[in-house]
Amino acid sequence: MTFDTAPPNEHLVIIGNGMAGHRLVTALLARNDRPKHITILGEENTGAYNRILLSPWLAGEIDRDALALPALDAEGVQHRPGERVIRIDRATRSLTFATGERLAYDRLVIATGSTPLLPDVPGITLDNVGGFRTQKDAQWLMQCPPDSSAVVIGGGLLGLEAAEGLRKRGVRVTVLQRSDRVMNRQLDTTAAGWLEQTLARRGITVETGAQVARLDGDHDGRVRSLTLTDGRTLAADCVVVAAGIVPNAALGFAAGLAGDHAIAVDDTLSTSDPAIMALGECCEFQGATFGLVEPIRAQVEVLTHRLCGTQAHYHLSPTATRLKVSNIDLYSFGPLDPEPGDEILRYVDAEHGDYRRLILRHNILVGAVLYGDTRDGPWYFQQSLEQRDLTRCRDILLFGATDATQQLEEAA
Numbered sequence: 001m002t003f004d005t006a007p008p009n010e011h012l013v014i015i016g017n018g019m020a021g022h023r024l025v026t027a028l029l030a031r032n033d034r035p036k037h038i039t040i041l042g043e044e045n046t047g048a049y050n051r052i053l054l055s056p057w058l059a060g061e062i063d064r065d066a067l068a069l070p071a072l073d074a075e076g077v078q079h080r081p082g083e084r085v086i087r088i089d090r091a092t093r094s095l096t097f098a099t100g101e102r103l104a105y106d107r108l109v110i111a112t113g114s115t116p117l118l119p120d121v122p123g124i125t126l127d128n129v130g131g132f133r134t135q136k137d138a139q140w141l142m143q144c145p146p147d148s149s150a151v152v153i154g155g156g157l158l159g160l161e162a163a164e165g166l167r168k169r170g171v172r173v174t175v176l177q178r179s180d181r182v183m184n185r186q187l188d189t190t191a192a193g194w195l196e197q198t199l200a201r202r203g204i205t206v207e208t209g210a211q212v213a214r215l216d217g218d219h220d221g222r223v224r225s226l227t228l229t230d231g232r233t234l235a236a237d238c239v240v241v242a243a244g245i246v247p248n249a250a251l252g253f254a255a256g257l258a259g260d261h262a263i264a265v266d267d268t269l270s271t272s273d274p275a276i277m278a279l280g281e282c283c284e285f286q287g288a289t290f291g292l293v294e295p296i297r298a299q300v301e302v303l304t305h306r307l308c309g310t311q312a313h314y315h316l317s318p319t320a321t322r323l324k325v326s327n328i329d330l331y332s333f334g335p336l337d338p339e340p341g342d343e344i345l346r347y348v349d350a351e352h353g354d355y356r357r358l359i360l361r362h363n364i365l366v367g368a369v370l371y372g373d374t375r376d377g378p379w380y381f382q383q384s385l386e387q388r389d390l391t392r393c394r395d396i397l398l399f400g401a402t403d404a405t406q407q408l409e410e411a412a
């Protein structure tokens with residue numbers, strides 16, 4: 001398939017100045033054959049920033065300045081922060097802002113990200129209850145006074161990072177996790193158990209198998225407590241919800257674009273309207289939605305080609321996960337549960353807090369959980385991506401990249 005090159009005066013409009021939108025413009029600016037007029041619109045009032053760094057910012061590990069992504073200053077490029085788009089009119093190829101202003105486009109990219117998923121329980125709209133997604137959210141959490149009580153709903157990556165940030169600010173934190181262990185999608189019971197013990201030593205209480213039934217507030221409408229389905233009540237001056245995300249697809253759906261949970265795209269990132277593309281957490285590809293930046297980087301590369309008239313195709317690829325909590329090192333990829341015939345290799349050094357669990361399928365590494373010394377994580381991940389036959393170094397595989405590589409090279 002070939003694509004038209006960008007007409008000389010084409011106006012490309014991007015809705016969403018987040019990680020995906022900003023990266024796309026950065027990539028386009030490196031190309032001479034890019035659309036000459038680009039407008040990037042963002043609902044947030046700030047310049048683009050690195051959302052990933054909200055966690056270390058909340059934890060007081062970095063300054064606010066460190067969040068900022070480079071300004072996109074180039075001829076023909078306009079950045080308009082504080083502009084919420086409320087409608088896409090495909091017939092006239094125009095957008096309507098919340099202010100009523102309209103803007104015409106030739107091609108449009110939707111990069112509106114996602115919103116925290118709030119559980120449908122009574123009291124969820126009380127004051128001091130919210131997600132952890134934006135700079136504004138982080139600023140809200142920074143206002144939690146020391147010695148106040150916070151409850152974090154969700155013991156996944158985001159919930160634990162929020163919990164640690166609040167703890168470092170002197171807040172008493174309880175994490176509620178619905179499943180039987182924290183980070184249940186990335187960690188097996190051993191690694192999750194160690195993580196829970198480490199968090200407990202730091203003063204974070206983790207309640208697993210815990211589900212929220214209702215939140216109660218005071219006469220000013222501020223949250224005061226939270227009741228679990230087992231009847232227990234916890235005091236809460238603040239409730240952070242980190243229980244998943246919902247793609248911001250409503251704008252696309254209202255314009256008639258196809259999609260199930262998010263805006264559906266093909267392998268060129270085109271939606272059901274060829275003049276409109278989508279990427280990042282607001283899109284879905286082959287039924288998959290996204291919640292990490294790595295796949296978004298790959299999408300940006302493909303979309304840059306498409307917008308400049310050259311070819312590339314997006315395909316799903318595995319991602320690895322790390323937790324950004326200081327002095328807790330975790331690295332994980334692939335499935336947690338072995339299939340019949342899979343081999344599990346384990347190394348446990350409880351004294352030094354070092355744990356490795358590898359899943360081999362026909363001598364190819366398909367999954368890993370590392371806790372403690374995670375330096376070899378990227379090497380294991382690379383072996384898995386390359387589907388390398390590790391028969392020759394199987395015996396020393398658990399001891400890391402250096403010895404295993406040597407053995408593989410000697411055998412070659």
Ligand SMILES: Cc1cc2nc3c(=O)[nH]c(=O)nc-3n(C[C@H](O)[C@H](O)[C@H](O)COP(=O)(O)OP(=O)(O)OC[C@H]3O[C@@H](n4cnc5c(N)ncnc54)[C@H](O)[C@@H]3O)c2cc1C
Pocket residue numbers: 015016017018019020021041042043044051052053054055083084085086111112113114132133134158248251279280281282290291292293294296324
């Ligand atoms: C605290 C935190 C820590 C994270 N840590 C990691 C990590 O360690 N590793 C990792 O891979 N991922 C991490 N993530 C996830 C990562 O940040 C997201 O995957 C990434 O930001 C998604 O990029 P996006 O551009 O699709 O969405 P966003 O970055 O959310 O950008 C979407 C933008 O669109 C704007 N927008 C929405 N609707 C409209 C509208 N109607 N009009 C105008 N503008 C609109 C929004 O205001 C927003 O600025 C983290 C996320 C959070 C919140």
